Amino acid sequence: MVRDTFHQKLEHLNQDLLKMGSMVEEAIHKAVTSLMEQDKELAQEVIDNDDVLDDYEAKIEQECIQLIALQQPVAKDLRRIDMISKIVTDLERIGDLAQNVAIVTCELENDRFVKPLVDVPRMAEIAQEMLRECLDAFVNSDVDKARKTAQMDDKVDMLDSQIFRELLTYMMEDPKSIRQGNYLLFVSRYLERAADHATNICERVIYMITADRESY
Amino acid sequence: MAKNSMEVKDLDFYYGDFHALHNISLKMPANKVTSFIGPSGCGKSTFLRTLNRMNDLIEGTRVDGAVLIDGKNIYGEGIDIVDLRKRVGMVFQHPNPFPKSIYDNVAYGPRAHGLKDKEKLDQIVEESLKSAALWDEVKDKLDSSAMGISGGQKQRLCIARALAVNPEILLMDEPTSALDPIATAKIEDLIEDLKKDYTIVIVTHSMQQAARISDYTAFFxxxxxxxxxxxxxxxxxxxxxxxxxxITGRFG
Structure with a gap:
């Protein structure tokens, strides 16, 4: 009773999830670049592309439901499918957050930044790395990598509060900077949330492999 | 040890020179359903048959180890096999009613054990058919031939026949593999009801069935x-x- 067809379909599902993962990673990268370079066109591209991500989420969820209904998976196969259908929700949310950053780009298109953006791109880099690493852990069923990646979230949280303190100072000094300062605070929070979703993905990958819950 | 529970200790089984079961130890708790799964030829049916000494009927077989029912070894001295099979009933893959009336099928066991009282027999037949969830479907045709009912009904009749001698343990060897999904669902519901009164051990080729109906699963x-x-x-x-x-279909 070797179930080749089923396992091929499962592999196909893995590939779809990875593809969506790399699209989301690219969305964060482009969104933050658009902000740094005040490139409205690039921001618009991120905003427009969000529909594609939403469609991907729906497609993968549908494939999961279909595999459960038609193949009655159990044990690690069932956990994998269940986790994939949860991971796509995290990915879709990260995509939304990238879109939110792109919207801020459009709002600040003609502003002069009150200070050079240093920590925001660092946050984005870590969030992207977390996303890459957790999907890598997913493909290779690598528990240690998932655990290490989840721990990276602390750095992002630290940067978030650093940005908060810094921007607060600027806004207190000059009320004209409040509008921009607020938008940048949002960006910091969007990226912090994106890293939280990547942490969720790490937890799901750990559960998928070990059948035990761990939280970070 | 709870009543109706079964425990196997260090059981080895041989068909002639072939060592078919290797040192099996397993507890089957009372009033629970235990199912055996595994690919064809893994020994699960052979193992089931050791539990009421059905393998005794096959020449050249040998058993080492013990099968304890309520603590007493069924391979020990002074065990009456007829009495053992009364306590440990069995239902097979293909429903095999006798070519007699529905009533006579169920009454067969109690009569073979010497019961003649018509009123008592009527009562046992009704109770057994009710326990097997068949009474409502056949109560108006108890005298008709058992060969004229559907496959699912025949299998429930065989279950009623096994229940009529008041067993403690019920062994089932792929009881639904010859039945359609509706008849299968009825038998599965029935198994759930029966475990209140009996300890049930079932061999099944359907892993989904094992997952649906059993409390414990053993993989051979x-x-x-x-x-x-x-x-x-x-x-x-x-x-x-x-x-x-x-179970995930990576071999078998």
């Missing part, structure tokens, strides 16, 4: 008991790689 492979435990555990998080590979 090439004459070894690889893993056994609570059914949820076996299907959610098996400990042995072979079990996981089998």
């Amino acid at each position: 492979y090439m004459g070894d008991l690889i893993e056994h435990g609570a059914t949820e555990k076996i299907f959610e998080k098996p400990e042995n790689q072979k079990t996981e590979d089998y």
Whole structure:
């Protein structure tokens, strides 16, 4: 009773999830670049592309439901499918957050930044790395990598509060900077949330492999 | 030990020179359903048959170890096999009613054990058919031939026949493999009801069936008991790689 067809379909599902993962990673990268370079066109591209991500989420969820209904998976196969259908929700949310950053780009298109953006791109880099690493852990069923990646979230949280303190100072000094300062605070929070979703993905990958819950 | 419970200790089984079961130890708790799964030829049916000494009928077989019912070894001295099979009933893959009336099929066992009282027999037949969830469908045609009812009804009749001698343990060897999904669902519901009064041990080729109906699942492979435990555990998080590979369809 070797179930080749089923396992091929499962592999196909893995590939779809990875593809969506790399699209989301690219969305964060482009969104933050658009902000740094005040490139409205690039921001618009991120905003427009969000529909594609939403469609991907729906497609993968549908494939999961279909595999459960038609193949009655159990044990690690069932956990994998269940986790994939949860991971796509995290990915879709990260995509939304990238879109939110792109919207801020459009709002600040003609502003002069009150200070050079240093920590925001660092946050984005870590969030992207977390996303890459957790999907890598997913493909290779690598528990240690998932655990290490989840721990990276602390750095992002630290940067978030650093940005908060810094921007607060600027806004207190000059009320004209409040509008921009607020938008940048949002960006910091969007990226912090994106890293939280990547942490969720790490937890799901750990559960998928070990059948035990761990939280970070 | 609870009444109606069964425990196997260090059981080896041989067909002539062929060592078919290797040192099996397993508890089957009272009033629970235990199912055996595994690929064809893994020994699960052979093992089931050791539980009421059905293998005695096959020439050249040998058993080492013990099968304890309520603590007493059924391979020990002074065991009456007829009495053993009364206590440990069996239902087979293909429904095999006798070519007699529905009533006579169910009354066969009690009569063979010497019961003649018509009123008592009527009562046993009705109770057994009710327990087997068949009474409402056949109560108006108890005198018709058992060969004229559907496959699913025949299988429930065989269950009623097994229940009529008031067993403690019920062994079932793929009881639904010859039945359609509706008849299968009825038997599965019936098994759930029956475990209130009986300890049930079932061999099934359908892993989904084992997952649906059993409290405990044991996985056999090439004459070894690889893993056994609570059914949820076996299907959610098996400990042995072979079990996981089998239930997820990576070999078999």
